[in-house]
Amino acid sequence: MSKQPDMEHPFNEQFEQMGLDARARFMQNHLCNVMHELQGSTLGIDNFGENPDGSLKEHLKRSYGDWLPPYSTRMRIVVTGAAGFVGSHLVDFLMKRGHTVIAIDNFSTGYHMNLLDWMDHRNFELHTHDVRNPLNIKGKVDQIFHLAGSASPDECISDPISILTTCFQGTINMLELARRCNARFLLASSCGIYGFPLWHHNPQSENFLGNVKTFGRRACHDEGKRAAESLCYAYAKQHNVEVRIARVFNTFGPRMRIDDGRVVSTFILQCLRGECFTIKGDGNSSRSLMYISDLIDGLIELMLSDYTGGPMNFGKQEEYNMIEVTEIVTRAVKKVQGDKFRPTPTSFLPARTDDPLMRHPDCTLAKEQLGWSTKVDIDEGMLETVEWFAAMEEEDWLYDTEEEEEGKSPPDI
């Protein structure tokens, strides 16, 4: 029998601490659990066509809107880094489509709050685990999305060894899991593997082999991801593991960490708080900024595709310099704050060491192979993001973090 709501105490402490939206989703989850039970316990949302008169299917469609599975079967899917920015959005996507998700995170940079919607859902398991340690999972696993790891520009300086070992040892451990479970494996790699592109490398296609130094400020992340990619192909060749590699370019959206030094979160907070925009360098360095939902669509499409030809870029095609980014952020903050908005001054600070001057993906391959391209307009995405940051700011950053217990033996899940 699956977890059921405690009928005598349905409004437990956790529930009381939630906002209205979260409460509504919490109740939806319970309803979903009950529906599954009524259907014969093991049916997923994707099986509701088996209901003789289709009325339950219609009912669920009305209740859940877009809760329709892109997969023909319900799967058991592992997501590492599940409590992080990208991981938690991916979990939302998979859970809403009726899959079972085994979420793995060590909570070094992820937050329980990002997964709060699913904590009591019968299709969801959360395990606190550092991927640098081996992981065994009992039963079948169909897919593994390996997202765990930090790409924070600040942590590249403060803890480069952790970043590098997580990329390397973490990927080995998760590939081993894929090998044992015969699961398809997707690595979230990074545009960092291209290093420091020069003008003639712009935009960067998958054929650009990179311009990376082993001892640079970002080497831990860039070289770590390069090693992780090579490990994927080594496991594919030697152990027939089915691998997919997504090279992810700069992405933004709700649930970005507020304190990891990335430009979008930093500028949004500065603008909301009426502080100074801190442009590092002369403002001419440029990035392509992709909204999170576009990335999630890309990761899903790649995981499902038969394409095995090599890594694939995912990023926004347009490029913005840092001055333009302050303008995009300002437009969104103005809309959110209305009369309370005050213009944000700009200060120019020394450029970061080894800061790439540009990052701009060529996504022709994703377009040709998957039919994928970004859909969300930058202003639209920025508004969603600023609204989220403003709401969180008002709630006093209700984040809870939990450190992994050190020295635990490899868990058997």
Ligand SMILES: O=C(O)[C@H]1O[C@H](OP(=O)(O)OP(=O)(O)OC[C@H]2O[C@@H](n3ccc(=O)[nH]c3=O)[C@H](O)[C@@H]2O)[C@H](O)[C@@H](O)[C@@H]1O
């Ligand atoms: O999100 C990502 O995919 C990438 O984020 C960071 O790389 P970076 O592109 O440098 O991202 P940001 O830290 O957001 O910086 C973008 C640009 O904004 C500038 N910036 C950043 C912060 C700030 O306060 N002011 C400012 O001008 C930086 O100097 C840089 O030119 C990580 O270092 C990469 O490893 C990762 O792949």
